[in-house]
Amino acid sequence: MKKNLLYIIAVLTLGLAFSACHKAELVNISPALVSTANAITSDTLKGTIKGTLLKNKTYYFKSDITVNDGDTLLLQDGVHLIAIGDGLTPATSPEIFMHGTFISLGTSDNPNFITTKNAATLHAEAAAQKYDNALFGWWGGITCTPAAATASKPNPQGGDAIIKWTHIEFAGANAGSADDQSFYATGSPRYNMYFANITKNLIIEDSWFFGAKDDNIRVSGGKVSIMRNTFELCGGVGGEFFNMKSGTVGDLAYNMCIGAATNALKASDAGTTGVQCNVNMYNNTMVNCGFRQTKTGRGGSINYEKAARGKIYNNLIVNCRFGIRITSDADVPNVAYNNTGFYAYSAAIAAQFYSVDGIGVKQSGDILSTTPQANNPMFYGYDVNTYNFTANPGPIVANLQPYSLIAINTGNFKLQGSSPEIGKGKTDFTPLGSVTTTGIYGTTITAPGKDIGAYQNDGTGNQH
Template sequence: MKSILKSLSLIALVISLAACHKEEVLTLSVPVIQSGSLITSENLAGGSIKGTMQTGKTYYFDKDITVNDGDTLLMQSGVTLIAVGDGTKDKAPQISVHGTFISLGTKEKPNFITVQNAATYHAEASAAKYDNVFKGSWGGIVATPAPITAAKPNPKGGDVIIKWTHIEFPGAASYGNDAAIYKDGDPRYGIYFANIEKDFILEDSWIFGTTDDGIRTVGGKISIMRNTFELCGKAGGECFNMKSGTVGDLAYNMLIGSATNALKASNSGGTTVQCNVNMYNNTMVNCGFRQTKTGRGGSINYEQGARGLIYNNLIANCRFGLRMTTDADLTNIAYNNQYYYGSTAGILAQFLASDGVAKVQTADLKSATAKDKNPLFFSYNLDQYDYAANAGPITASLMPAYITTIGNSNFGLQAISPAHNKSKTDFAPLALVRTTGNFGATITAPGNDIGAFQTDGTGNQH
């Protein structure tokens, strides 16, 4: 990182000598982070690309673009990058990252990686019309080391660092893209990251409208903090799917309307590093109802040798609660202080998935009967949909927008919520990412309140 990134921010020192007072006036410029040359053309022609997309500008790409090994592509704040495509063959571009990709949006000036018809697709989602939302207009981001060649026998790959960025409507079918990852015809993921030695940092960002998994990792040191996931997966797919080699923390994420699980950890994938992920203080609502396979689809799933800590998660009206299979690394999984809410007896019966081995813990909070112990979100009615009549699987066409998207709802906790001060806080994040400075992770420690939104102002900032 340090060898390829540099800040061209200069501190401007202006000394003004007044005739009478001879005072020194010091003016400090706002730092502007840049890597390599500025990209001036709004049309990215495809092929190899590196440098800096400039703040406030809009860029377009209609062909695959590649960040080569050793190169960096950086988005300053307030950049919009538009994929021009419709998901058909030769019109489904993706971003292939063999080097380093950085998107440095801010709360005031977020970045967008989206499509031309984004406003229309959002309006359709708000009206519960999902055909365009799930069609996959572009291929997503694929971050792996470059193929080994004689010229580059040991490609290293790079980090992916994304902050305050909207990533929308990826998931186009693969047309021979990345054969080691996708079969022809398979939907691509919003983000695919596979590099055990590198960092994947996702902070304060939004993943919206993916055809399959919002994000899948096969290896990497991760820090996934304070993000929002909506409408991930048409009929299958997780918001975040972690495989072998993935190690790190996921906390303070808001996840709503996933097809299958909100979060899944599995040691499948064939790397030499065990999947070890802490999941704490996340909020999951209405997840798992589009998955058609029996026993799948819910909130948090640990299987096939995965390990980690699972604390302080708020799981409301998800088809299944915590699922730990017999082949997970049960010896090295610790869990407690989950909050389970269900508006029907059927949901209550699967707070702990019946085909798993998770047990009720001493500090868990859960509905004793349907609609008992409502967590009391500020402005969201958990009981507005008839889950008794629609127990799942439910096709997307039958799902109103208020159970798949946030809209104008507020999932913060009212002052009288039972979730206040019910968290476990005497454990530490793994904090394994190594990137520092402007590009490093801001890791939020376990909070006092269960879920992603904290009454002290920490946690999810959306």
């Protein structure tokens, strides 16, 4: 009890400290935090829940769980939240319906896990290239949206999602009748995470995502700050690591992306929120993405389309099926791009550094050559020529891609000191900073780096 009281005092003190300069943002984040003092001691979760999952404890759920509007679910560090699902039916593939505030506060030394009961086996099978299991979709993922309006609560507000040093993986089981049919039609695969709340914040920092059946994360509106994460092996025959729609505003930086079925990062203003999709993508590293997408002309690294706008700087794109794709229906005058490092094993991939069906062209600060195998980025512990792309082979089924090419495995993607990407980044621009709160419940935005890619030679950037 004493510990919980101290926690409440700390939260209230934090709120007072922010109130002078960030009053508007606190409206988004603080109202439900006091309820996190309610310790959840049972190891089995079901129905409607709220409160705190306690440090270093393991919790299980085998049916849908819901956090109501105005309530909070907080995971202290070291929590394991285990979905008991078989992926066969919606009823046996539980989902987290997050209508309130979701906070997962893992640490670098003690991360959190939101996964399945057979996660260890699935990782082992993925390493053995049994991707049908790794990409099967074993549970329903986390869905963060406002609740449906009712007579007693006609204007539900929803909440923020704040995720730090957390592993989230293996979602994708088909949706059922309990899902909102406007974005999850019955029978369609669910994502590791879905977020849709234009007035709220999605903060994901220093976390790991793995093994989604389709999109890893989809955002249909919200203020986003996506910093220093690792995205691996998501999407069977389609799906992005991070797919943004109308109403999404913010920054994605220092993310390590390897083995997406389609694009690593996608921005599109598709939707009807009335707020233009405006996102900056800078200092990300993308490796071997896009080869499992079965639709013609799709699949690559960075994609801006359908009136989306933003800045694209300092990204490193290595052996992706397509490089930067900016379609003619994007908000082309407001899409700025430069200082991209490109590498291709084959001539076919080099010919698509800027997708031929887009309007992107070589920029002054790009590291780019039409010669295959030029400008090797010189990773510390990864041979970019291991997968011998003799043509642009997409689509290619996952089982033909060695695990080491579409997951981190033992790879080290930091740059050697003699890399051509060192010192070639653009630093004279400012992140959008749509999420302006800081501290334990806010975001830590890493500024644009002087080196291209997610890992900086001075040790900043991605910390995985």
